[in-house]
Amino acid sequence: MAVRPEGTPVWADAMFKDVEVAKTFYGDVLGWTFGESSSEYGNYTQAYKNGKAVAAVVPPMPGQDDGEAQSAWCLYFASPDAAATAEKIKAAGGTVLMEPMQVGDFGSMCLAQDPAGAVFGIWQAGQHEGFELEGESGSYVWAEVFTREPAKADPFYTTVFGYNAKKMQDEDMDYKVFDLGGDPVLGRMVMTAEDFPPEIPSYIQVYFAVDNCDKAVEAAERLGGRKVFGPMDSPFGRFAAILDPQGAAFAVIDVRTTVGEMPEMV
DSSP states (O other), rough: OOOOOOOOOOEEEEEEEOHHHHHHHHHHHHOEEEEEOBGGGTEEEEEEEEEEEEEEOOOOOTTTTTOOOOOOOOEEEEEEEEEEHHHHHTTTTEEEEEEEEEETEEEEEEEEEEESOOOEEEEEEEOOOOOSSSSSSSSSEEEEEEEEOHHHHHHHHHHOOOOOEEBBBTTOEEEEESSSSSSSEEEEEETTTTTTTTSSEEEEEEEEEOOOHHHHHHHHHTTTEEEEEEEOOOTOOOEEEOOOSOOEEEEEEEETTTTOOOOBBB
16 A cells, blocks of 8 residues: 555544444444454554454543543544654644654554644554545545634644645635645535534544435434434535534545535635
8 A cells, every 4th residue: 555645634543431332333324343452552443344444443541531531533644754743733833632652563643633623643654554445335535624713723734734725615614625736635614603512622524435324324313323414415425414422523425426516626
């Protein structure tokens, strides 16, 4: 597998107080199967679709399971040098929450926060190169930074990862896409006071591809999840935003069911 350029979304994982509940939920909604948990690495458990690694789930770290740890998906961006990227994050006004650390032979990681509060990870690949499947049912397909402060977030991401930014020509929303000279790799949506209660912090929404958005939402609700938005048609696909039973936000999208013309980006 070719090394992904710096700033390319490369992996996603989530912390859950009840990993078994999470496995049941995502197994049904996204068709995932799960490998053995790795006790050496905090019971980190990989999820697979058709035998290919697509994400991971993990219980809280010791001392973190006293109610303070909120379940959430974390998107990791590729880096050729996690330590160097961590320094760029600090220089651009971000915060490094967990300094770069080696994870066995798998690679090196760090956790960070952009100046507007969205948390993300950095992954310098070793033996673990990241997603083995993308864009197909049950795997990662897209992500968006949801932020209240685009004036802080936009220059941060373009500075740290060298993204080009293009704005969608739409009077009703402030939406940008970032690219690395080719296809878009990340979206950015401004959170409005009307749509997002003030207690919801900036975050990165991870989208997983599904064959049928409505059926995925039905499965999620049947298993204790909650629909937050959608299902809605768009030129990019039919999608919906969901909270899983433990409060982790994610989205599902059927990219094959598209409605309308693609908006212009300038």
